Amino acid sequence: MNDDSSAYVRAVEERAPANVALAGKGVGSPKPRRAGLPVALSGLLSSKWLGLVVAVLALALPYLNSSTYIIQIGTDALIFVMLAVGLNIVVGFCGLLDLGYAAFFAIGAYASGVLSTKCGWPMIATLPVVVAASVAGGLIIGGPTLRLRSDYLAIVTLGFGEIIRITANNLDFTGGPNGLYGIPDFGDFGLRSDVAVYWVTAAVVCVAVLFSSRLGRGRIGRAWRFVRDDEDAAEAMGIHTYKVKFAAYIAGAVFGGVAGMLFAAHQTAISPPSFNFLWSALILMAVVLGGMGSTPGVVIGALAISLLPELLRGAQNWRYLIFGLLLIVIMVFRPQGLLPARAGEPKRRRRGGVA
């Protein structure tokens, strides 16, 4: 398939499918999977009801505590959740490493920021442009690189992230290094303006989490996992792996772009340093920590990454040092993350169950 892979990779890749075969060899009947606490917890977390409870809690936060500080970090955390579930589509479901995810965040934020401040558009009207711009960004980067080996994508997206940030820094209409300020919100609906933004954000993020999780379970979501597990086998089943990867990449781009729009409305001012590599790395960290491919895990991971620093203020560089080490430790000792995705069958809607 790929032109440039050499023997070591082949050797490694050959071993992987063989492992699949050997794992159960000699086992009379499949052993029930030992359900450790995290698995059980992730089972609990992926139940529909718990998702609903969390969503309701998120929406009810202003009733529980409406201090400016809480609303502020709550909005930040929710936007971060959206970024994480968006990146999870790309990294977790499809197995593509995107190291410049903040680029889409920036594209969304700047598209809505420029249109609302320079052209006077209402924030909500910028949504189609945000989506279109994110898709366009995804096409430009995904087009050439998704044909290549996945690790090329990683570094090209890293470069893309820098391109977007530097471009925003250099251009006049994006406000240069000062960025844009005075970005409007979605309207206050007769509420305190930060609470209004919070509610819009909470509603959008809840829907986004639901959609990403559902996408992961349907036809396209299965295809993403097939591609992640074994591209050749997926091709042999008639799955056009390039298109499938493209779909994941574009879906992730749209999530990132919309999150950027929410960010712009929430911050009311944006500038290039908000979209540096650190962001991309933190979002990746949330996905890896929670469990790649596991929506509940990723949501928890994102909440942890965005809220913990609030508890441990200061010592920022120590925090990042620990994040870096943690990435290595997780990959070596627990690559499935803290709340791993379960390979399970969804319950059937119709009664009568499995035939």
Added chain:
Amino acid sequence: MSAVLLDVKDMAVSFGGVRAVDGLTFSVHEGEVLSVIGPNGAGKTSAFNCVTGFYKPTAGSVTFAGADITGKRPAVIAASGIARTFQNLRLFGDLTVLDNVRAGMHVRIRQNFLDAMLHTPRYWRSEDTATDEAHKWLDFVGMEYDRTAQIRNLPYGEQRRVEIARALARAPRMLLLDEPAAGLNHGEKARLLDLLRRIADLGIAVVLIEHDMGLVMKVSERIVVLSYGKEIADGTPTEIRTNPAVIEAYLGAEDEEAHAEAERIAAEAKPAGPRTETRQ
């Protein structure tokens, strides 16, 4: 004889100077069971990979059901009605048995992004149909274990069966099986033989690469023999059994002991000797 389904003409592919497939010509007819045999390194799997698009042939043409598929993308070829299995199992190890089989149905499931996000009636319909069909194919191949389990936790023989079920779920007109009997025990081989016959009864053409001569002789209507990337014989099992070129290709003409061995193999006394073939 029924119509030609797959037509391979002068196909060639080489790796760094080694001509793995060297001007190969053969055809497969609708609904027949054809075995491709040959000594290790004869280019059998390479030929499979060229037909299914995993290698781009450097010369020659491949025509399937009247359409030229030479050098097309594997997914396009698979979608046109050729399904295959791999010499070393290539299942989606992290996923469930059912999901693995659903992979075969991917191109037939009608569902878009919106259906999936909004859980429309069409979503449920297509998911239910897919699940039912997946069960049907698993029943067909006789996969008896927990179908909601992760596939990597299944015994090897069951994984082999699931791989065939996945290929059948592709609803192919032609099925390419690369050493389906490798690693199976005696009882499992007997069940495989039965399964192959039932697949043929569905009207699907089956092309088999296999080293187990007992199985090959029992199931094949026709056998193609490869050596050094070329076809050296083509005929019914009886013809192949007595073909001197085949015996020579397998063990060399000089060696008398080997000759005896080859005849023993041909006479189905035993499965082909100890397999030492490494991958490609």
Added chain:
Amino acid sequence: MDHLIQLILDGLFVGSFYALVALGYSMVYGIIKLLNFAHGDIYMLGAFAGFTVLSVGAGALGGGFLALIVIMALAMVGTGAFGVVLERVAYRPLRNAPRLSVLITAVGASFALEYGIAVTFGPNPQVYPIGVSGGALGIAGARITYAQLAMMAIAVVLMVALDALVRKTRAGRAMRAISLDPKACLLMGVNVDRVISRTFFLGSALAGAAGVMAGAYYGKIDFLMGFVIGLKAFTAAVIGGIGNLRGAVLGAIVLGLLESFGVAFLGSQWRDVFAFGFLILFLTVRPTGLLGERVTERV
């Protein structure tokens, strides 16, 4: 005309930096197909290793060029050893893991290195205690300093030495063999782990040398200095054909020249955009690079 020659000289100078880093990138990739994201940070580590040696023993070494060479040698040993440890601790346990895991580990290593240095030395830029100054040479109206010339000379010596090592020695043959077929090498009794360690040592040592040179030349170092050069080195490796050592050098020079001209036409604020844009363009048009060859992958 003068202007043109100046641009070419500048490009060659920057290119020689890129080449030293790109070589390590390309070597590691060639041998275990790993994009070592931390490679740019090893360059940064080299700069800080040199900085530490200088801070401790500046008096003993005196200034000048000889001191620079000694420091560079020490830093190379230090970064080389670090590269070996990094491979042993972070990458080796994952050699049979999915590629995504290894890539993420490499990102983690990069992050840990950057902020480890930020924690140790503080996040602010450090002034390099040794500088290279001196006269300049005029070539047809263009100007190149002796320091630049000397650094290019050092880079060339290191590259020639590496090339000889890989092509002429037994160790080099083992490296080339592993990049072709690690499984066969294992069967032939080649100590694959040791060769991989050695590759990391060499690649990291070269990056460390480049780090010291950059510190001495630019006079300032900081913990994020490796990020962009890592990306540039990768770009150079891709332009040359990743895994191909001479290609990496060629790619680095091409990139250096392109940047030099790009900056002249677009302005220096677009330097990185230009370079990364070129990377994307190159991957679209010729992903195998200038010296890379197409290989049919076997299934």
